[in-house]
Amino acid sequence: MSKKLIDTIQQIFEEQYQIQPNPADLTLQKTKKEFAGDYTFVVFPFVKTLRKAPPVLADEIGKQLMERIPEMVAEYNVVQGFLNISLQNFYWFQFLEEKNKDGVSLSFPTDNEVVVIEYSSPNTNKPLHLGHVRNNLLGAATANILSAVGKKVYRVNLVNDRGIHICKSMLAWEKFGNNSTPESTGIKGDHFVGDYYVEFDQQLKREIAEQMQRGVTEEDAIKCAPLLIQSQKMLKKWEEGDPEVRALWKKMNQWVYDGFEATYARMGIEFEKTYYESDTYLLGKKMVEKGVADGVFYRKEDGSVWADLTEEGLDEKLLLRADGTSVYMTQDLGTAQLRYDDFHPNRMIYVVGNEQNYHFDVLKLIATNKLKQSWGETIYHLSYGMVELPEGKMKSREGTVVDADDLMEEMHQEAKRSTEELGKNNLDEDQKEGLYEMIGIGALKYFILKVDPKKNMLFNPAESIDFNGNTGPFIQYTHARIKSLLRKAAQEEIDLSRDIDKNTPLEEAERGLIKIIKEYESVVQNAAHQLSPALVANYLFELSKEFNRFYQESPIFKATDPAIRVLRLQIAKLCASTIQAGMGLLGIQVPEQM
RNA sequence: GGACCCGUAGCCCAGUGGAUAAGGCGACGGCCUUCUAAGCCGUAGAUCGAGGGUUCGAAUCCCUCCGGGUCCGCCA
Numbered sequence: 001m002s003k004k005l006i007d008t009i010q011q012i013f014e015e016q017y018q019i020q021p022n023p024a025d026l027t028l029q030k031t032k033k034e035f036a037g038d039y040t041f042v043v044f045p046f047v048k049t050l051r052k053a054p055p056v057l058a059d060e061i062g063k064q065l066m067e068r069i070p071e072m073v074a075e076y077n078v079v080q081g082f083l084n085i086s087l088q089n090f091y092w093f094q095f096l097e098e099k100n101k102d103g104v105s106l107s108f109p110t111d112n113e114v115v116v117i118e119y120s121s122p123n124t125n126k127p128l129h130l131g132h133v134r135n136n137l138l139g140a141a142t143a144n145i146l147s148a149v150g151k152k153v154y155r156v157n158l159v160n161d162r163g164i165h166i167c168k169s170m171l172a173w174e175k176f177g178n179n180s181t182p183e184s185t186g187i188k189g190d191h192f193v194g195d196y197y198v199e200f201d202q203q204l205k206r207e208i209a210e211q212m213q214r215g216v217t218e219e220d221a222i223k224c225a226p227l228l229i230q231s232q233k234m235l236k237k238w239e240e241g242d243p244e245v246r247a248l249w250k251k252m253n254q255w256v257y258d259g260f261e262a263t264y265a266r267m268g269i270e271f272e273k274t275y276y277e278s279d280t281y282l283l284g285k286k287m288v289e290k291g292v293a294d295g296v297f298y299r300k301e302d303g304s305v306w307a308d309l310t311e312e313g314l315d316e317k318l319l320l321r322a323d324g325t326s327v328y329m330t331q332d333l334g335t336a337q338l339r340y341d342d343f344h345p346n347r348m349i350y351v352v353g354n355e356q357n358y359h360f361d362v363l364k365l366i367a368t369n370k371l372k373q374s375w376g377e378t379i380y381h382l383s384y385g386m387v388e389l390p391e392g393k394m395k396s397r398e399g400t401v402v403d404a405d406d407l408m409e410e411m412h413q414e415a416k417r418s419t420e421e422l423g424k425n426n427l428d429e430d431q432k433e434g435l436y437e438m439i440g441i442g443a444l445k446y447f448i449l450k451v452d453p454k455k456n457m458l459f460n461p462a463e464s465i466d467f468n469g470n471t472g473p474f475i476q477y478t479h480a481r482i483k484s485l486l487r488k489a490a491q492e493e494i495d496l497s498r499d500i501d502k503n504t505p506l507e508e509a510e511r512g513l514i515k516i517i518k519e520y521e522s523v524v525q526n527a528a529h530q531l532s533p534a535l536v537a538n539y540l541f542e543l544s545k546e547f548n549r550f551y552q553e554s555p556i557f558k559a560t561d562p563a564i565r566v567l568r569l570q571i572a573k574l575c576a577s578t579i580q581a582g583m584g585l586l587g588i589q590v591p592e593q594m
Numbered sequence: 595g596g597a598c599c600c601g602u603a604g605c606c607c608a609g610u611g612g613a614u615a616a617g618g619c620g621a622c623g624g625c626c627u628u629c630u631a632a633g634c635c636g637u638a639g640a641u642c643g644a645g646g647g648u649u650c651g652a653a654u655c656c657c658u659c660c661g662g663g664u665c666c667g668c669c670a
């Protein structure tokens with residue numbers, strides 16, 4: 001319906017004033033709360049060419065609109081150069097009727113775009129932490145949103161399962177593990193392996209300190225530390241395919257995968273395909289070698305291979321070490337090629353922290369300018385900000401990481417504590433646990449997703465994540481509240497499917513809610529365009545807030561007119577399904593009652 | 595040395611060239627003889643980091659400066 005308004009305004013400019021307006025200036029915005037009206041048209045851009053005072057022009061256009069489409073425009077008012085247009089109630093009823101039939105199903109034109117989105121990308125030497133949580137949630141929500149607007153989406157994970165850091169935990173387990181296993185100790189596999197990674201670091205520090213006490217300089221102590229040398233030897237053996245090392249590697253990685261699986265399941269994270277660096281780095285190496293043969297890369301005297309990006313305004317980038325082993329960039333080139341061959345996507349989105357902005361600039365440049373790959377242009381780095389603690393950045397080595405499993409469990413307990421404190425317990429034990437999980441995880445997910453992805457965000461463990469105000473539980477609560485209303489309506493056998501008489505009076509609160517519900521589709525579309533789930537989160541808060549106001553002001557079952565009662569129930573129902581759909585995009589479940 | 599990102603109330607955060615900068619937390623004051631108070635209403639709190647510029651109009655675009663963060667590893 002706003003399209004028709006714009007078209008009519010355009011006609012007015014063409015026929016009445018003989019000018020061809022710039023489409024960019026022909027936009028409607030929603031009218032601010034302080035003013036009467038539904039949509040606002042700004043006339044300032046036209047006053048110069050038409051040599052009319054803004055209020056005069058706005059008034060003329062308003063009059064024309066009333067004359068041309070009286071069935072649509074009910075009234076208008078002018079404040080300075082702002083033309084505020086109120087639509088006929090008829091239109092809002094019509095929207096309600098339509099939606100009441102189809103629910104909130106999005107009706108986007110089918111889109112043939114194929115998108116591969118990579119997220120999570122863990123290392124197999126330590127458990128997932130808060131940084132991964134943001135990554136996972138952002139990736140999953142973005143994938144859901146893109147899928148909702150009609151794109152074919154493939155979710156993929158890239159596991160960094162090889163390298164010196166993996167060897168370190170392997171070595172530490174071999175030396176200090178006494179053949180213990182996750183089963184024998186009852187420790188979750190990823191945590192079990194992570195503990196040996198920490199153990200390695202501590203033992204290494206001890207070795208270095210010992211040497212330094214004997215007067216060896218720090219630099220030399222590091223160079224000749226037995227643990228380090230052994231881990232390097234182990235990596236070499238791994239690359240040579242040594243059966244024992246490979247067997248150990250497989251065993252320990254499997255422990256980690258079992259652990260990850262549990263974490264992903266609890267977080268609701270899924271993938272269509274998982275890539276392993278151990279499978280892709282060789283392809284990367286091959287591509288680099290071919291690049292050397294083709295003369296687009298060059299080999300230094302020591303045997304290392306480089307890409308020269310000085311013409312592009314960057315520097316020289318290492319692609320293969322002197323000993324022939326691959327680096328991060330090598331592997332990423334291989335993975336990108338493989339991924340392109342697998343899915344032939346129009347876009348390859350990488351959900352990776354903003355500390356890697358430079359890496360992805362380089363990756364894209366090498367793919368397009370050096371290797372002349374058509375997929376180079378499809379690379380898009382969805383770069384997000386760090387999660388910081390009050391004392392600054394999280395650091396694994398200093399033990400200041402917030403563990404993902406611990407955090408989820410704390411959220412569950414916090415939900416339990418909070419629910420019990422409110423004295424809500426008319427559920428059986430299983431249902432209660434399910435509800436606590438829904439609320440706790442919902443609070444965590446919303447907390448992270450509501451902030452603009454590109455911004456750094458603060459997490460303060462001391463003040464646990466809130467359940468009041470702009471939070472997941474607030475929105476879940478709103479949903480539960482509506483469900484309760486609908487149960488009551490069902491009990492009273494009120495028929496919600498019937499159409500409302502379009503002459504029924506429409507109050508401001510009702511009209512306002514319908515208006516917000518109507519925005520849902522464009523919000524999702526915008527979120528897909530900007531790859532920002534935060535837009536959906538903030539919209540849902542606004543919607544819930546508006547509903548609660550309405551709930552307080554307009555008691556449904558006290559309304560004497562049955563038509564008004566049905567009208568309000570229909571609006572409430574639509575509100576609930578919009579919340580459910582929107583929260584679903586964020587990967588957050590909503591309860592029937594809480 | 596070079597490059598990128600971010601500065602909005604005590605704290606967190608919205609705002610993608612339009613009206614009097616929107617909310618949340620915290621503070622203070624109201625609202626439960628029941629459609630769920632994890633809610634609603636109200637009060638106090640903002641020279642939108644600073645200065646210039648572009649524009650009818652700038653938190654938003656451009657320039658300079660200040661503050662915070664990140665990257666430019668034969669780590670991933």
